[in-house]
Amino acid sequence: MIALENIALRQGSFELSDLSLELAAGEYGVLMGRSGCGKTTVLEAVCGLRNISGGRIILGGRDVTQLPPAERGVGYVPQDRALFPTMLVREQLAFALVLRALGQAEIGGRVDELAELLGITELLDRTPDKLSGGEAQRVALGRALAHRPSVLCLDEPLAALDEELHGEMCRLLERVHRETGVTILHITHSPSEARRLAGCHFRLADGKVTRDENRSCA
Amino acid sequence: MSGSKLSGFRVASDKPFLIGLGVLGGSYLLIIGAMVLADVVFLNYSDRPVLGPEMVRQGRYTGGEVVVPVKPGRSYYFRKGKNDAGLRLGQQRIASDGLFLAAGDRAVLLPHASGRPITASLRPEARVMQIAVTNHVATVTTGVAHGLLWGEFIRVRGTGEPGWDGVREITDTATNQISFAVTGAAKPPAKLSLSKPNPLVQALRSRDIRFSIKLSLISCTLTTLLSLWVAVPIGYMMSRFEFRGKPVIDTLLDIPIVLPPLVVGLSLLILFRYMPEWLSDAVVYKWPAVVLAQFMVACAFAVRTMRVTFDQIPQRFEQVALTLGCNRRRAFWRVIMPQARGGLLAAGTLAWARALGEFGPILVFAGATRQKTEVLPTSAFLELQAGRTEGMLAVSLIMIAAAVVVFIIARTLGMKRIFA
Numbered sequence: 001m002i003a004l005e006n007i008a009l010r011q012g013s014f015e016l017s018d019l020s021l022e023l024a025a026g027e028y029g030v031l032m033g034r035s036g037c038g039k040t041t042v043l044e045a046v047c048g049l050r051n052i053s054g055g056r057i058i059l060g061g062r063d064v065t066q067l068p069p070a071e072r073g074v075g076y077v078p079q080d081r082a083l084f085p086t087m088l089v090r091e092q093l094a095f096a097l098v099l100r101a102l103g104q105a106e107i108g109g110r111v112d113e114l115a116e117l118l119g120i121t122e123l124l125d126r127t128p129d130k131l132s133g134g135e136a137q138r139v140a141l142g143r144a145l146a147h148r149p150s151v152l153c154l155d156e157p158l159a160a161l162d163e164e165l166h167g168e169m170c171r172l173l174e175r176v177h178r179e180t181g182v183t184i185l186h187i188t189h190s191p192s193e194a195r196r197l198a199g200c201h202f203r204l205a206d207g208k209v210t211r212d213e214n215r216s217c218a
Numbered sequence: 219m220s221g222s223k224l225s226g227f228r229v230a231s232d233k234p235f236l237i238g239l240g241v242l243g244g245s246y247l248l249i250i251g252a253m254v255l256a257d258v259v260f261l262n263y264s265d266r267p268v269l270g271p272e273m274v275r276q277g278r279y280t281g282g283e284v285v286v287p288v289k290p291g292r293s294y295y296f297r298k299g300k301n302d303a304g305l306r307l308g309q310q311r312i313a314s315d316g317l318f319l320a321a322g323d324r325a326v327l328l329p330h331a332s333g334r335p336i337t338a339s340l341r342p343e344a345r346v347m348q349i350a351v352t353n354h355v356a357t358v359t360t361g362v363a364h365g366l367l368w369g370e371f372i373r374v375r376g377t378g379e380p381g382w383d384g385v386r387e388i389t390d391t392a393t394n395q396i397s398f399a400v401t402g403a404a405k406p407p408a409k410l411s412l413s414k415p416n417p418l419v420q421a422l423r424s425r426d427i428r429f430s431i432k433l434s435l436i437s438c439t440l441t442t443l444l445s446l447w448v449a450v451p452i453g454y455m456m457s458r459f460e461f462r463g464k465p466v467i468d469t470l471l472d473i474p475i476v477l478p479p480l481v482v483g484l485s486l487l488i489l490f491r492y493m494p495e496w497l498s499d500a501v502v503y504k505w506p507a508v509v510l511a512q513f514m515v516a517c518a519f520a521v522r523t524m525r526v527t528f529d530q531i532p533q534r535f536e537q538v539a540l541t542l543g544c545n546r547r548r549a550f551w552r553v554i555m556p557q558a559r560g561g562l563l564a565a566g567t568l569a570w571a572r573a574l575g576e577f578g579p580i581l582v583f584a585g586a587t588r589q590k591t592e593v594l595p596t597s598a599f600l601e602l603q604a605g606r607t608e609g610m611l612a613v614s615l616i617m618i619a620a621a622v623v624v625f626i627i628a629r630t631l632g633m634k635r636i637f638a
Contacts, residue, residue: 049537069540076541082534086556095552099543147543 001025002046002151002185004209007055009041016041017054021202021209023185025060025150028177028199031187032212037204039187040079043153046185047076060150060183075144075152075182079159081136083128089139090124096147114142117179118172134165138172145180154186158193170196254618261611265373265413267317269295269341270362274327276337284327286340288320293345296325299337303328317343344394349406355389356382357397358410366396366414371423373415374398376407385415385423421597421612430592431616434574437508437593441573442566444509445517446524449565450558453524454550458533474518482514483582507584508591512573519572520565527561528554560632567628571621594620 001024008017016038023029033039044050046057048069057065064072084092093114097107115121118138128136137157144152157173158166174197177184188194194201201212273286273294288294288307296305297315304313308322327338348359366372368391376382386398396412414420421427456468474482486507490498501507531554539549555562577595584591586600594617601609 044537047537047541049540068545069537070543070545072541074541076538078534078538080532080534082532082538084535084539084553084557086559095539096542099548143538143542 001060002183003058005056005058007045007057008053009045009050010053011041014038016207019207019209023183023200025183026181028184028197029186029202030194030197030199031185031202031204032191032194033189033204035189039204040155042204043155043185043187047074047153048072073150075149077140077144077154077157079155081140083136083139085128088124089120089126092139092143093146095143100147110146114146117176118142133161134169137161137169141176145176145182150183152182152184154184156188157186158188174198257611257614257618261417261608261615263416263418265415267295268344268364268366268412268414270344270364271341273340273342274336274338282329282332284336286325286327288323288325290320290323292320293317293343294320295341295343297339301329301331301334301336302338303330344412346410346412349410351400351404351406354399354401355397356400357395358412360394363393364396366391371415371420372396372398373413375411377409379405379407382407382410385419417608417612418615421609421616426588426592427597427613429589430594430597433505433508433592434594437505437512438570438573440509441512441516442570444513445520445569446562446566448517449520449524452521454528456525457528471518471521474515479515479578480582483511483579486511486514486579486583502583503585503591505591508580508593511579511583512576515576515579516569516572520569523561523565523568527558531557563628563632567624570624574617574621
């Protein structure tokens with residue numbers, strides 16, 4: 001689960017205060033808002049990439065407010081995907097597992113499992129510059145899921161994809177959600193995109209998060 | 219607004235713009251190429267004859283043809299002056315520079331215009347008159363004063379006896395005598411000829427210049443390693459962190475770039491007056507001063523390069539690595555440094571090349587002592603001071619070669635990254 005309790009954030013002249021959001025474990029949350037309203041900032045705060053000046057962040061029942069990003073158990077897919085240019089797809093998927101000093105066989109097994117889930121088995125020995133936009137998105141997703149995080153943070157994962165890929169990616173995200181049971185926080189600026197996605201909807205406007213009552217959560 | 223202006227609108231051709239780009243860019247490229255090529259082409263790579271004293275008394279003749287008495291059967295070296303058409307020898311006419319064999323007993327210099335001074339040069343080739351060998355040292359007497367200096371190198375060709383051929387260092391000279399070691403040769407050969415090897419051979423044989431090549435290579439490599447060791451953390455810090463006083467540090471980092479090089483050397487020299495005696499004794503006017511002087515300037519360039527390199531790597535990579543389980547140190551080494559490899563190579567090459575060319579600060583801070591603090595630019599300077607332009611050119615060629623080799627190595631390593 002994800003719970004933001006009255007958090008306060010400041011970035012230059014931009015300021016958010018007393019912001020709260022609650023998403024139960026295993027839910028698919030969509031956070032909407034206009035460009036520049038601070039969605040990405042909130043997501044970074046969840047991941048621990050941005051210090052908050054007040055409030056608490058609780059992930060999977062743990063207060064992670066003071067924890068470094070590495071110990072929060074989050075998977076992060078930034079908008080630009082940020083695939084490591086010097087690594088093969090296989091190495092990207094294995095990255096989090098190598099850091100946790102897992103055995104070769106275990107890492108190999110997990111990489112194959114992820115590749116199958118995301119349909120990127122063919123791409124394992126490529127470098128990121130040889131991937132299309134949709135392929136890169138799948139790899140970034142796989143990299144973020146490798147260490148079985150309790151929370152997955154997606155920053156505009158469907159932006160910059162064409163219509164056809166858009167639908168395909170939506171189905172893939174739903175499948176990933178179903179099969180891994182991970183709590184997902186997905187942010188988007190597009191209301192139409194939000195409508196296509198299942199789950200709880202939140203709206204960030206004027207420094208407040210409101211729950212969209214029309215979309216009931218499970 | 220007239221209708222024809224809107225419907226019949228035409229845009230001017232792109233040609234002048236593109237030609238302009240080509241001409242401006244091309245002319246600079248041409249100068250770069252020509253500049254390097256001039257050094258390579260200017261140097262005469264053949265051996266030179268050993269010549270006696272000048273026979274044309276400069277500034278003496280102004281009117282018409284000039285007769286210079288020569289000995290038939292001897293070789294002479296003729297070099298044209300600005301006002302010379304050539305040389306007449308009986309029926310023979312010599313119009314270009316070089317050695318010739320005198321057929322008659324008079325050579326006539328032919329000026330272009332009478333009334334203007336003749337600046338041609340005519341010098342006899344020094345012939346070997348006598349050879350003596352004592353304790354593996356050969357002493358050769360020449361017919362005329364040879365003008366060779368102690369420590370220069372001479373190419374010896376002896377016919378009939380083993381152990382004479384080769385380039386020898388002159389160990390003693392008199393007006394018309396030179397001595398050199400000939401290990402393994404006991405008897406003088408039937409015929410011995412001497413020539414001066416080209417300046418490149420002279421330079422590469424010279425103990426002083428060999429030392430300066432060695433010191434240059436070692437000090438530049440040390441400087442590069444030191445520079446990268448410092449430039450990577452500073453570049454990363456300046457690129458990633460915001461802190462109070464950052465603009466001041468930024469300016470400080472540029473000081474070695476904008477300061478006149480001589481001032482850098484002088485400042486170091488003065489700084490070491492305040493250092494403990496053992497430290498300044500170990501550094502000033504010794505080889506560590508060479509490395510420190512090179513480092514002060516080269517490092518500033520390496521820092522610039524590394525900072526730009528890190529600036530171009532989005533912070534997003536570290537952020538993702540942090541969420542995947544890295545701390546800052548691991549994110550730096552596993553994610554950022556592999557991407558910075560190209561920049562690291564560029565910074566290293568730049569630092570190496572800067573260090574190789576560093577002269578002013580070294581002259582002031584380390585001095586120009588042969589076999590002690592002499593690096594290649596110092597050698598070039600000392601050659602020039604001694605009036606040996608060709609020697610300076612030879613040292614320059616060695617520097618060009620060293621720079622090209624390092625550049626190619628860096629490029630090859632950089633390529634691997636692209637093709638891997």
